[in-house]
Amino acid sequence: MGHRAAIRAADRERTAEKPVTRFALAFLLLAITAHTAAAETRRDMVESADPRAAAIGRDILRAGGGAADAAAAMAIALTSLEPQSAGIGGGGFLVYYAAHAKKVSALDGRESAPAAAKPDRFLDKDGKPLPFPGAMLDARSIGVPGLLRLAEEMHRRWGKLPWAAIVAPSQKIAADGFALSPRVAKLLAEDTHLPQNPVARALWYEADGSAKPAGATIVNPALAASLHMIADKGAGAFYEGPIARDIVSAVANANPPGDLTAEDLRAYRVKERPVLCAPYRDTRVCGMGLPAGTSVVLEILGLLEPFDLKTHTADAEAWHLFAAASRLAYADRIRFLGDPDFVKSPVAGLLDTAYLAARAKLIEPAHFEPGRVPPGEPAGQRSELWGDERPPEFPATSNISVVDSDGNAAAMTVTIDSDFGSHVLADGFLLDNELDDFSFVPEDDGRPVANRVEPGKRPLSAMSPTIVFDRSGALRLVVGSAGGPPIITDVAKAIVAVVDWRMSLKDALALPNIDDRDIGPTELESSAPPALAERLRAMGHTLRLWGRDSGLGGILVTKDGLEGATDPRREGAALGD
Numbered sequence: 001m002g003h004r005a006a007i008r009a010a011d012r013e014r015t016a017e018k019p020v021t022r023f024a025l026a027f028l029l030l031a032i033t034a035h036t037a038a039a040e041t042r043r044d045m046v047e048s049a050d051p052r053a054a055a056i057g058r059d060i061l062r063a064g065g066g067a068a069d070a071a072a073a074m075a076i077a078l079t080s081l082e083p084q085s086a087g088i089g090g091g092g093f094l095v096y097y098a099a100h101a102k103k104v105s106a107l108d109g110r111e112s113a114p115a116a117a118k119p120d121r122f123l124d125k126d127g128k129p130l131p132f133p134g135a136m137l138d139a140r141s142i143g144v145p146g147l148l149r150l151a152e153e154m155h156r157r158w159g160k161l162p163w164a165a166i167v168a169p170s171q172k173i174a175a176d177g178f179a180l181s182p183r184v185a186k187l188l189a190e191d192t193h194l195p196q197n198p199v200a201r202a203l204w205y206e207a208d209g210s211a212k213p214a215g216a217t218i219v220n221p222a223l224a225a226s227l228h229m230i231a232d233k234g235a236g237a238f239y240e241g242p243i244a245r246d247i248v249s250a251v252a253n254a255n256p257p258g259d260l261t262a263e264d265l266r267a268y269r270v271k272e273r274p275v276l277c278a279p280y281r282d283t284r285v286c287g288m289g290l291p292a293g294t295s296v297v298l299e300i301l302g303l304l305e306p307f308d309l310k311t312h313t314a315d316a317e318a319w320h321l322f323a324a325a326s327r328l329a330y331a332d333r334i335r336f337l338g339d340p341d342f343v344k345s346p347v348a349g350l351l352d353t354a355y356l357a358a359r360a361k362l363i364e365p366a367h368f369e370p371g372r373v374p375p376g377e378p379a380g381q382r383s384e385l386w387g388d389e390r391p392p393e394f395p396a397t398s399n400i401s402v403v404d405s406d407g408n409a410a411a412m413t414v415t416i417d418s419d420f421g422s423h424v425l426a427d428g429f430l431l432d433n434e435l436d437d438f439s440f441v442p443e444d445d446g447r448p449v450a451n452r453v454e455p456g457k458r459p460l461s462a463m464s465p466t467i468v469f470d471r472s473g474a475l476r477l478v479v480g481s482a483g484g485p486p487i488i489t490d491v492a493k494a495i496v497a498v499v500d501w502r503m504s505l506k507d508a509l510a511l512p513n514i515d516d517r518d519i520g521p522t523e524l525e526s527s528a529p530p531a532l533a534e535r536l537r538a539m540g541h542t543l544r545l546w547g548r549d550s551g552l553g554g555i556l557v558t559k560d561g562l563e564g565a566t567d568p569r570r571e572g573a574a575l576g577d
Helices: 003-013 051-062 067-081 132-136 147-158 163-176 182-190 198-204 221-233 242-252 262-267 294-304 316-336 353-360 487-499 505-510 530-538
Strands: 038-041 045-048 091-098 103-109 271-273 275-280 283-288 398-403 409-415 466-470 475-480 522-525 543-546 553-558 561-566 573-576
Touching: 038 573, 045 051, 045 067, 045 553, 045 561, 051 067, 051 163, 051 398, 051 573, 067 091, 067 147, 067 163, 067 221, 067 398, 067 409, 091 147, 091 283, 091 466, 103 147, 103 275, 103 283, 147 163, 163 221, 221 242, 242 262, 275 294, 283 294, 283 487, 294 316, 294 353, 294 487, 316 487, 316 522, 316 530, 398 475, 398 553, 409 466, 409 475, 466 487, 475 487, 487 505, 505 553, 505 561, 522 530, 530 543, 561 573
Parallel strands: 522 543
Antiparallel strands: 038 561, 045 398, 045 573, 091 103, 091 409, 103 271, 275 283, 283 466, 398 409, 466 475, 475 553, 553 561
């Protein structure tokens, strides 16, 4: 079916009586400023960085869908609602808990490098790394998108509703129109490159080139047509056929052009990864193995295990210990970690209790020595064999959490990398620029870098969708975050706040954001209390104060039901019944 025919078919379907697709236009234009960042329910819960995506997830559950249905539908909807952060032109990770089987699974839908990609992809003719701002907008940064294959696979395994019902809400809002959120409007106004793209300009900008204001109605018939085909034929309609041809053409005609091919798209597969779990206090914390960020989250928690955080509830001493632990864990990440299909990373050694105990002895409880720290020497790898890498990894991405009435849970983090990805559009959606998460430098002093570019490889990611269980194995917390490299510390912070300090999820996510990623000063949210910054400086920390939010979101199981929350600094919502 051609795109015009698909649009006509979508028009006909708008009048159909389907419980999942009855979204009144007035609802779609609801004021985001009236969002519910936290909520408590008895039966089920969803959370998303956009309230309308959360409403789609809630209505999927009301229509008889489960956690996998709701998460997949919400992720696809973000193509319209959070185009700067996520969408079908990107990828993501899923951690899923099937309550009846008491089994956790992890699916990798991360973008992969084209077959033409080589280790020198981001080096200039003199062998020097390309300037990062230019490389971000170079179509060679576009990886093979994985989100739709991921959504389809999770639906195949655990879904209850028909596939078309999962895609229908997103198809409808693209065709009927939706209100531009304040956050997206602000980012559009700040972007100097996107309005230079004629397709993007027609979609999100006024005739004079200024960004459309918050509340403006956005209609995207090209995306509606693409989603109609995907609803009708499955994810295969994206990876083969006219949509795939349009993706390849858009990449080839970009300036500068990329080299993603039809065969790259056709060959893409979701990978099931080992579930990575480790104890923390009286809980068991589970997430996805590499290339996700879970191993670093678990290492931070393991390094904190010897310290009594309960007596230092969110005070300067606690944040000092947290920053010191994160610096040690990131030093190991920088040296050792990469796609496990290409690199033998010593994850087991990094999480070994003896290794963690020895490494934790480097943390001075009352003093911080600024500067970089060397990586450790975990079993299974020698640090001197590998070089360090520090790709910038810009903050974008979006997080989704779901717990359904059967107790199934989905933790899903999705992304197109930096704001608005590559700025290249195809058939109504933006394509990622995820390959700039690889190291631009393939070697460091003659030693290979674990996260170097290679054909078919998936770049290292900080995304860390996480599920936490209590000592009896009962579901306790579903959590994840947006935000680039600090995703790891933000997720770890939320777990510490809930487990050590017994905070509500709402209060945990509102805590100041702090991290030390072994790349410079300790980073502290600028809105943190001045007394906290003063005390940390007195303990030896050199601080960089900056105004960042976290993008955290999650669901906490309580004795009374479910508490859902999102970062109160942003537009997200938690909804349920």
